[in-house]
Amino acid sequence: MFVESLIFSFSVTGPICLMLCLGWLLKRIHLINEAFVETASKLVYQVTLPALLFLSIVNADKDTQININYISYSLAANLLFFLLCIVLIKFFIKDKQDHGVIIQGSFRANTAIIGLAYAANVYGDSGVALAAVYVAFVTVLYNILAVIVLTQGQAGICTRRIVDLLCSICKNPLIISIFIGVICFSLAVRIPPVMIQTGQYFADMTLPLALLCTGASLNLKELQSSRSSAWFAAGLKLVLAPLLITGSAYLLGFSEMEIGLLFFMSGAPAAAASYVMARSMGGNANLAANIIAVTTAGSLLSCSIGISLLYTLDIM
Numbered sequence: 001m002f003v004e005s006l007i008f009s010f011s012v013t014g015p016i017c018l019m020l021c022l023g024w025l026l027k028r029i030h031l032i033n034e035a036f037v038e039t040a041s042k043l044v045y046q047v048t049l050p051a052l053l054f055l056s057i058v059n060a061d062k063d064t065q066i067n068i069n070y071i072s073y074s075l076a077a078n079l080l081f082f083l084l085c086i087v088l089i090k091f092f093i094k095d096k097q098d099h100g101v102i103i104q105g106s107f108r109a110n111t112a113i114i115g116l117a118y119a120a121n122v123y124g125d126s127g128v129a130l131a132a133v134y135v136a137f138v139t140v141l142y143n144i145l146a147v148i149v150l151t152q153g154q155a156g157i158c159t160r161r162i163v164d165l166l167c168s169i170c171k172n173p174l175i176i177s178i179f180i181g182v183i184c185f186s187l188a189v190r191i192p193p194v195m196i197q198t199g200q201y202f203a204d205m206t207l208p209l210a211l212l213c214t215g216a217s218l219n220l221k222e223l224q225s226s227r228s229s230a231w232f233a234a235g236l237k238l239v240l241a242p243l244l245i246t247g248s249a250y251l252l253g254f255s256e257m258e259i260g261l262l263f264f265m266s267g268a269p270a271a272a273a274s275y276v277m278a279r280s281m282g283g284n285a286n287l288a289a290n291i292i293a294v295t296t297a298g299s300l301l302s303c304s305i306g307i308s309l310l311y312t313l314d315i316m
Helices: 002-028 034-058 068-092 096-107 111-152 159-171 173-186 193-216 220-225 227-251 256-266 272-280 285-312
Strands: none
Touching: 002 193, 002 285, 034 111, 034 173, 034 193, 034 272, 068 096, 068 111, 068 227, 068 256, 096 111, 096 227, 096 272, 096 285, 111 159, 111 173, 111 256, 111 272, 159 173, 193 272, 193 285, 227 256, 227 285, 256 285, 272 285
């Protein structure tokens, strides 16, 4: 079972790792440069990723049933884990300037890409339908918390900073795209096929472009110098998050599919969007890229172990 789980995990995370390596290689042989990374990162953050999130909502199955208890637990569990990350990182990491980036890398999972891929491979369409609802709600929470923690690291708390924070949340293109998508889905707004197809072209660019930029920004020397921060974030992301969130769901009696989806979502590596957001908000983008690289590679092992454990408990 472990070998099968390892092969399955590698089929999902392997291409991601290769894309990161390709981005690093293309930057080193000067096929792409810093200007390309800067422009492409803005394109992903402002256009392609919002298109992906919008389409994932409007294209969802109209008969999808939302389990309010499941969604409420997911939001509460992720919020509590975010608060736990703040406490642990402030206690163990001395470099306060990087706290925001490390906290984001510790709690923000790649649910829209890696998590959904796992859900589709294991549970099929029914799993994807439930996972898409989870992604829609949790992505809003992720982005609000990310804006809070990255903005807080820039200056002290004051009335103007609070106003700026609220403006940043309201202007966040990811949150806007999800909000518009929910409205269109709820009102059954018919989107012209030509617009759906055009938006899908942009959506399909998201993962490869984001990972190329992330890989291009990967600094191996800095990875060694900041290894304690990157590996600490990886430990929180890949071990503590799925252990606490999935374990609590198991004790609370959620269904097998719900527990499995929570594991895939909480145990997914750090989101590629965390690099894009850190870069756009003036954070340590290289550290964010390093956290993504470490968690993406580490998730190959951690997810395999988790799958084997869930299988042993007859949950999967």
